[in-house]
Amino acid sequence: EAGVTQFPSHSVIEKGQTVTLRCDPISGHDNLYWYRRVMGKEIKFLLHFVKESKQDESGMPNNRFLAERTGGTYSTLKVQPAELEDSGVYFCASSAKTGFADTQYFGPGTRLTVL
């Protein structure tokens, strides 16, 4: 079974540009999460999809971040316009069930550098 995949693995952009990150969850997983780790800090939750619906977006830092999951399969996270403080590693995770205590499987992450 394929794991969570993310694209690209690295992205280097200039301040003010737009970047779109993609996440493909494990096949059949309804729950999809975005997290990010800024240098030196802990991994922080951004948002949670159940199928195509946003269940919880309390972690989204501001309106420069837009996440979508059309059709309930893959998800994209767009940052527009990117700022220096957006640099970090963006992880996607997915889980199968809809209850608590469900294992979240993480993808390899996208390392975003904003210059």
Place this chain on the structure above:
Amino acid sequence: GQQVMQIPQYQHVQEGEDFTTYCNSSTTLSNIQWYKQRPGGHPVFLIQLVKSGEVKKQKRLTFQFGEAKKNSSLHITATQTTDVGTYFCAGQNSGAGSYQLTFGKGTKLSVIP
């Protein structure tokens, strides 16, 4: 908001020595999960603890969940070079109505051969 403190931040041990990392949550947790991230890798799920006072073992790894469900520890007996990586605890709080994991900062383990 919920916070999870994890100590130590770094630990260097001689191969064969034991290692322990501790997590403490500001709020009562529904469950706590442990992940390992190898250098250059991504968090890989190790185990989940749900019950108060629960203890689980995986070979040389022992995981504990406190009676008050606010703290947890991971103990590795007789470390090996393959144990190198960063260990994260991550808590969930069902009372908050969210499935989000709140991560500790992680403990980076180095094992000297």
